[in-house]
Amino acid sequence: MSAVREGLPEGRYGRSADERADRKLKVVGSVLGVVLLGVVGWIGWDYVAGQSVSAEVIKFQVVSDAEVKVHLEVRKESSVTGVCTLSSQDKEHNEVGRADYTFAQPESRVDEMVSLKTTGRATMIELVGCQPATGSH
Structure with a gap:
């Protein structure tokens, strides 16, 4: 060609x-x-x-109309104090509880069961977020 x-x-x-x-x-x-x-x-x-602090809700158990037990797994640098916020909602998706939890343990992975007080029966738990405590790190 x-x-x-x-x-x-x-x-x-x-x-x-x-x-x-x-x-x-x-x-x-x-x-x-x-x-x-x-x-x-x-x-x-x-x-x-x-993200120097992160967490995951492993499971939760509704104990009563006024309390939920939440199993959290928190990952952070061992020198950092982490703060995680949990929220709970009822079946109509109204917020019935919210609290901050501090994790100051010197480990990089923390498994902990926390108690969230509620104003009504919770049907859902939400991990709102985690961050280093002010003045940490």
């Missing part, structure tokens, strides 16, 4: 210009893909590294 193309205007019957354009698009697409992955990775790392 190269013999057929000889002497013909470039790009009119051949694909050399198209091939160059495709190559440029592939390079630009690859570079943009790598940059996007880098940005997503950086945002993810910043989010994870920026």
Whole structure:
């Protein structure tokens, strides 16, 4: 086929210009893909590294109309005092209890059962969030 193309205007019957354009698009697409992955990775790392205190509700038990026992697993730096906020709601999704709990243990992982006092029968527990205590770290 190269013999057929000889002497013909470039790009009119051949694909050399198209091939160059495709190559440029592939390079630009690859570079943009790598940059996007880098940005997503950086945002993810910043989010994870920026949270020095986190927790998870393992389970909860409604003890009465006025109390809920909550099993929390708290992860933090061992030198940090963490504060976690719990909220409880009733079946109509009205808040019936809210409290802050402080975790000053020198461990990086703390499993603890806490008691949340409520003004009505709770049906749901929400971990509102955790953060280092002011003056901690």
